[in-house]
Amino acid sequence: MSTLSDDDFQRAYRYASALTGDRDSAFDVVHTAVTQWLQAAPKNVDNALAYFLRIVRNCFLADVRRAALMRWSPIEDSEAVIAVDLRAMEDIHLERAWLERAWAEFSVAEREVLFLWAVEGFTVDEISAQTGAPRGTLLARMHRLRKRFADPGPSGTGNVATGGQA
Known part of the structure; x- marks a missing residue:
């Protein structure tokens, strides 16, 4: 399994912060990404950080899509x-x-x-x-x-x- 360092997770958090514009939302996105990373257990990844950042981005986009689809009645x-x-x-x-x-x-x-x-x-x-x-x-x-x-x-x-x- 490819490994990520603490610096990689900090970098992913900064990336998620830039995407979401919110500290708590960024934490949620990275937490979801870590969960998906662990479930996928990638073995032969050339660049683990790039792969993980892609997961972070996809988690953010999924949240944005879900928010756009949700309709809350007043x-x-x-x-x-x-x-x-x-x-x-x-x-x-x-x-x-x-x-x-x-x-x-x-x-x-x-x-x-x-x-x-x-x-x-x-x-x-x-x-x-x-x-x-x-x-x-x-x-x-x-x-x-x-x-x-x-x-x-x-x-x-x-x-x-x-x-x-x-």
Whole structure:
């Protein structure tokens, strides 16, 4: 099996950062590429780094294509659902406005994993099988989502239960 050095992985990460323009997305792309590299177990590759960088690029392009194909319906489309919540309408409206703002800040990949996990109730393994994303990549995304929900931060997204108000 051809081998890659730590410098090669750093180079691949820098390449993924340039492609994605985002640190977390670059990490996800490289993680997916490493998983594919290990599954392929290339033996007779003349230039292991070039081969691996091609995998990184293909993973990035697959993410871009998947994002272009995904259509998310606006939250307004859920009006037909009958509300059985007994809280004050003002509180519900504030939480909805916060949710719309938070949802817009998430990447397509984050919205996908959040929807499949929190709304549809899929396990990480089921999401991995459905999307083709490695389990570790999905766990990393979920970890970052949990951190964003727990930390109010400058964007105002924070604790879901309080609508971003700590």
